[in-house]
Amino acid sequence: MEQRCNKGEMSDKNDNHCVLRKWNSCALELTVPSEISESAITKLHIYDFDNTLFATPGPTEHFYTRELLNLLTSSVLPNGGWWNEQEFLRAAIKISKTKPRGYSWNEEIIRLAEKSFCSKDTISIVLTGREEGKFYELIQHALQTAKSHWKCSRNEFRFNAVCLKKTAISKYTSEYKKELMRDFLKYYPSLRELTIYDDRVHQIEAFKTFFHSLDLPRLKWFAIPVRPFTKSLPREQELEMVTEMMDKNNSQAFSPSQKFDLSWTPKQTGYILSMASHRLLSKEVIKYLRRIKGRKTFKPKLYEYPLYIPCAEPGENIPALEIAKTWSNNNLCAFDSEERLHRILKQFYQQQPAKCIIHFQVTGLAVISSVYHNKRKPLEVYFKATPEPNRYAFSKFPEFIVTGYFYNKDKIDDLEVVTERLLNSKKAIHWTPLDNSISIKTFFGQYAKLAPILCSNEL
Structure with a gap:
């Protein structure tokens, strides 16, 4: 449930930094700064999750015709397509437990995120376009697994908040992320730097346009492209899961034109x-x-x-x-x-x-x-x-x-x-x-x- 965040009504120290509580999606990952005032926050560092922090599997391109690839990744399917299907992320998290840490987690970005979290004047958050209702438990599980499964320093895999998309605000990922950034900039007028890391070039370009439009001379901003970090699922597992996904789609389809069988090319x-x-x-x-x-x-x-x-x-x-x-x-x-x-x-x-x-x-x-x-x-x-x-x-x-x-x-x-x-x-x-x-x-x-x-x- 979204919490109110009106600074003018605050009277309790526990209400400090309530913008974090408002946007946070994973209760176990919320870390509200307790030793620093809101006015001392000068930096906001934002990290994308999929293929930036974590090697989320996408569909293996050469397994599918272009027509099927477009279908699998589109939102026209009744079940929302690949990126709205929980099982692919769940399988990747399970595989991560059997591999070295660097197989599934982008060590370079994890090191940067640790520095962000340790910096007293910095708020660091994970911000993803994954729908909150469907994915908050899985992403929380991924971070908890990372912290418990490998030897980590006490500040690795830690953020002040982990924010997933609340569709009531916007169903479009880039618009949702921009709305969150507006709110943080308004809540922390002391912010002098905003840095966002993302693997998608079109998102980076959208953020640059957004920052240019803000007209905030006080703010230095950095939209940093990250080389996509991904690992495919094992071939047989991926194909089996795609078949199950299409069967689920067919059971939910309202129109015959939405129902598909799968067939191999020569x-x-x-x-x-x-x-x-x-x-x-x-x-x-x-x-x-x-x-x-x-x-x-x-x-x-x-x-x-x-x-x-x-x-x-x-x-x-x-x-x-x-x-x-x-x-x-x-x-x-x-x-x-x-x-x-x-x-x-x-x-x-x-x-x-x-x-x-x-x-x-x-x-x-x-x-x-x-x-x-x-x-x-x-x-x-x-x-x-x-x-x-x-x-x-x-x-x-x-x-x-x-x-x-x-x-x-x-x-x-x-x-x-x-x-x-x-x-x-x-x-x-x-x-x-x-x-x-x-x-x-x-x-x-x-x-x-x-x-x-x-x-x-x-x-």
């Missing part, structure tokens, strides 16, 4: 680019297109993550012997018995691509107008690649070419077109040499994506 075999390599090539495409289009703001719609170098058509397998030769770099001793061969195949088919890393040099780029030209997929993009020297790599295609796909439900939209280009690449693709070759990191393996389809009984 399995793709090849050399899957790391996220860093994917970004490198995406930037190269944007740079090339801006140069030929002459518009700095040109942003093409690129394929869904991940880009990869296919060594077979989606849905097709490659010979077991070629899997073993590629996996072992053609080391015959690694698969000279049925037992060793089966061990390699098991690792491969269990989708453990990180066990087999292969680097390629990318030397050429081709951008071709799509035969299905529209806003969603205006271009086909290809990169010419060569495996690192002395590295065995197999492909059914005549060349190693980086490409990607667009998905429509559980189908690959442009499969036939791309396959035809790859099979006839020496005639069908005309390469533009890159100014400098680009080294990319790939993982030999397979992947498929989950896609949403309308429930079969609703069709």
Whole structure:
């Protein structure tokens, strides 16, 4: 229940700093300064929770088609989507107990928060857009677990208040956070510094605009972007939880159009680019297109993550012997018995691509107008690649070419077109040499994506 906070009506020392009581959501985390007056408070330090303090798991991008990823993270689902689902955060807190502290908690930010809490003229708070009614117990549990599970100093994981979103004030996270800051600035006219840490760039920019609008010459402010700190849930656990989430959604849906089944796209075999390599090539495409289009703001719609170098058509397998030769770099001793061969195949088919890393040099780029030209997929993009020297790599295609796909439900939209280009690449693709070759990191393996389809009984 929200407490009143009117300084003009205060008559008791216990009412001091009542703005903390007003906004605090976690009773066990409230620490009201007892040895310092309100007028001595000169600094307010604010720390975001998700992916700033704590490695909250988000959906693993390459598990899902873009359509399903957007659906999972949207608020249009009856249960509110991923970020309104308690079980993902609950699972991450449980995993944190089995890992070193730095696995789940951002040690750099924890150290800064400890200094804030120890500074006598500073109020430090956690401020998150998580809904108070749904998440205050979980976030309190996360902080209590951190303090009790590992050896901590007496001031680590401590704040003056932990504030979650009270939807009666605003359902929009940035507006809610700004409303809280206004209240603290009004309550503590002695404030001379306000620092806020957040991992989301768009939030940081919104805060900067807000601070500029305050017209408070006395106030120095800092909106500090934090590199997102996240850890994915184990693959099988995440997929099982997503399935349960969609089942829950379907049971709560009011309209057939809100009910979805999940289906896998065709399995793709090849050399899957790391996220860093994917970004490198995406930037190269944007740079090339801006140069030929002459518009700095040109942003093409690129394929869904991940880009990869296919060594077979989606849905097709490659010979077991070629899997073993590629996996072992053609080391015959690694698969000279049925037992060793089966061990390699098991690792491969269990989708453990990180066990087999292969680097390629990318030397050429081709951008071709799509035969299905529209806003969603205006271009086909290809990169010419060569495996690192002395590295065995197999492909059914005549060349190693980086490409990607667009998905429509559980189908690959442009499969036939791309396959035809790859099979006839020496005639069908005309390469533009890159100014400098680009080294990319790939993982030999397979992947498929989950896609949403309308429930079969609703069709």
